[in-house]
Amino acid sequence: MAAEEQDLLALRRNSTLSSLVADRIERFILSGQLPAGERINEAVLAKELGVSRGPIREAARLLASQGLVEFVANKGAFVREVSRAGLLEIYDLRAVLTGHACELAARERDEGGVSALRGLHAEMSDAAKSDPALYYTLNLRFHDQLVRMASSPRLQAMIDGLVKEMHLFRQVSLSRHPDMAQSNREHNEIIEAIAMGDEASARRLGEAHVRAGKMRFETAARSTAS
Structure with a gap:
């Protein structure tokens, strides 16, 4: 298999994994398990979901695009709060x-x-x-x-x-x-x-x-x- 095809497959696998992780974290948020204002702890979530920290980070970016998570400079990602x-x-x-x-x-x-x-x-x-x-x-x-x-x-x-x-x-x-x-x-x-x-x-x-x-x-x- 050509190197370009291998890179494409790896990208698709990572994208799919990040989406699955994002779905799980979203359920944590909507159920209140991760309450508003809570920090997205990459290490804890990675261990709980059985993945590396990379997919957690990508999932947080996906959730930020949906308005559920926000990034704070030098502090990380947090579950967004609504006033x-x-x-x-x-x-x-x-x-x-x-x-x-x-x-x-x-x-x-x-x-x-x-x-x-x-x-x-x-x-x-x-x-x-x-x-x-x-x-x-x-x-x-x-x-x-x-x-x-x-x-x-x-x-x-x-x-x-x-x-x-x-x-x-x-x-x-x-x-x-x-x-x-x-x-x-x-x-x-x-x-x-x-x-x-x-x-x-x-x-x-x-x-x-x-x-x-x-x-x-x-x-x-x-x-x-x-």
């Missing part, structure tokens, strides 16, 4: 994009997708009674299903990026426990608008739902601060 003001801005951006996703979903009127939303809504109704952690997980799945029903990969990538950034807020627990019953009633209104193919209502309700979530977060934050 409260930054989180509120994310809510505003997500509201507009979610409204657009709901409008597109209503245009598509995918019966299978609507059925999936109804199933998640029913599960959330049960979780809202006593299990905030489960409700939060189901809520993420509900919104992911909504966006997938819009059939717009670019829109999904934009919203996914914003959702990931929300995990970087140090007081993320404040945004995980809204008025769950009210939030789920809003979900049901969105489902019905999509099922009827009412694009305008779906857009309005989707955007209003995220803005209401922002208000619930602000109320929880004020309550915690007092």
Whole structure:
């Protein structure tokens, strides 16, 4: 095999390994195992993941390009922190994009997708009674299903990026426990608008739902601060 071909294969292997490592570190970040502000310790992660420090370094660069990690001069890479003001801005951006996703979903009127939303809504109704952690997980799945029903990969990538950034807020627990019953009633209104193919209502309700979530977060934050 020619030297150039060997170099190309090595580059592909390294790129693939770095991507796999980046996926693992991303899961650590989103789960809270690597909290906002935490330093990306190359030696510790290399040992834990069974790789050399090179792929860890490349993975950190990949995650920095996605907004999850930031480099500090002479200190290294850190899990990025999102301020409260930054989180509120994310809510505003997500509201507009979610409204657009709901409008597109209503245009598509995918019966299978609507059925999936109804199933998640029913599960959330049960979780809202006593299990905030489960409700939060189901809520993420509900919104992911909504966006997938819009059939717009670019829109999904934009919203996914914003959702990931929300995990970087140090007081993320404040945004995980809204008025769950009210939030789920809003979900049901969105489902019905999509099922009827009412694009305008779906857009309005989707955007209003995220803005209401922002208000619930602000109320929880004020309550915690007092």
